[in-house]
Amino acid sequence: MARSEPDSRPSEARTRLLTTASGIFYAEGIHSVGVDRILAEAQVTRATFYRHFPGKEDLVLAYLDAADQAIRGQVAAAVAVGLAPVDTLRVVGEAIAQGIRSQGFRGCAFLNAAAEYSDPDHPVHRAVLAHRQWFLEAITELLARVREESAEPAALHYVMLRDGAMASGCLFDPELVCETFLRGVDGLLQAHAGRA
Structure with a gap:
């Protein structure tokens, strides 16, 4: 048996x-x-x-880990479709916009946690930074497939567009925020690809 x-x-x-x-x-x-x-x-x-x-801190870290895994899953699913990198980045942007439009949206879980745990040595703050570093690297890698030159500053721009949309999405009309965010992403991608 x-x-x-x-x-x-x-x-x-x-x-x-x-x-x-x-x-x-x-x-x-x-x-x-x-x-x-x-x-x-x-x-x-x-x-x-x-x-x-x-302790509670372990529960907080598990909460952030679950959020991290969900976002990694979204990016992995977008990459797995096998689209061109620019289109993959648009799909990632659409996933971000979908989150902003969701019921009960209250901003980025990681930015919210960073606001509550500002000590850079605190494990929660380090978990936030680790997630953000991974996201920046994932976006940089996709942009480098389009054009290696200026991929890092373009990725930082993409992340900043995302951060602004996540902060604005719970303060203003989510539809307007998403429309503005996706237009910004499209303009960034066109400029990075040299088509602006």
């Missing part, structure tokens, strides 16, 4: 804790939410919480 592989999926309680905390952290901020509130809403005991997360 063959032995079954151990189940590597997270426990239902861990998933419930992370899902509950992620929703509250994103909607209300991280520092304003205590562990007791998360336990009550997730309907999980304190002992169960500490079995999965040694």
